[in-house]
Amino acid sequence: MHVFAPGRVNLIGDHTDYTGGFVLPMAIDLGTTIRGERGGDRIELRSDACEGVADMPIAVSDPASAIPEWSRYVAGVVAELQPRQGFVGEITSTLPLGAGLSSSASLEVAVALAVGDERDPLRLALLCQRAEHRGAGVPCGIMDQLVVAAAIEDHALLIDCSSLEWRPVRIPDDVAIYAVHCGEERGLIGSAYADRRADCVAAESVVGPLRDADIDRVERLADERVRRRAHHVVSENDRVHSFATAIEGGDYVRAGALMTESHRSLRDDFEVSTTRLDQLVERLSAIPGVFGARMTGAGFGGCAVVLAVPGTEIDGWRLRPTAAARVSGDAAG
């Protein structure tokens, strides 16, 4: 059996998914491959990117304490799936780890397809999201797992994280998308991420769901930090729609300007950028041929995403919009 699960880059809409907002991620042609066979009663996976072996019984009770640490993603998926048989295989990855390109969601979905029989994209994504909560202890939203499980070639997905519906947004051939690493490994983000979520919950207890919140009411929130967090979310949700319209209409200058605004908002209002990321975004934005750049994903290090004229000299990965995770030689059934 052979499974490939892509990573993802988020074009716009960060820290909006867990309040039921809008996001526009795209699955990329870097990802996680698993080759192996089902059988026996243990899960045993080796990885070319990480030390140690993910080795566990098919009945996992405490995924958060699995060793080595990377095997917690595997254990989370196994605990959610409760497979009837084991799997022995090898993981190879072309994704930089901890760079904001969803190496964890890519691994989770790949493991779920290798080990289990769930093939419905939404159910698969929800299962892997729960696996991340249980295994890694990060209270992530649904964006990463859903785009990895549901993406369509040549398109990004505009996801409504409240209704969990999505629509493909075509990425035209006359524009290119790059990811550039800021050189700073993304730190352990669990607690800072949870703090941002808590700020959003605090805002919602006053103004109701941020997805529907009126910006004037948000501006009147008494707590200054909570007000800035909410301001980011409400303005970012608007930018996602404007960006999708701009890309579909070929207005890349407008799309780039929205990326710049998004970065500022994540930097100043949501405070999830870093000095290195800010400097990188500034440097990239000044390159002729670049329409816009912003940090992408959770932040606290990792990558910037860039929208540019194809062929622009950029010292990163040129990313192609690819299809969802897939299985060949499926032994399911």
Ligand code: GLA
């Ligand atoms: C991480 C999470 C996502 C999302 C982003 C920020 O990637 O896994 O659910 O919240 O951060 O947009």
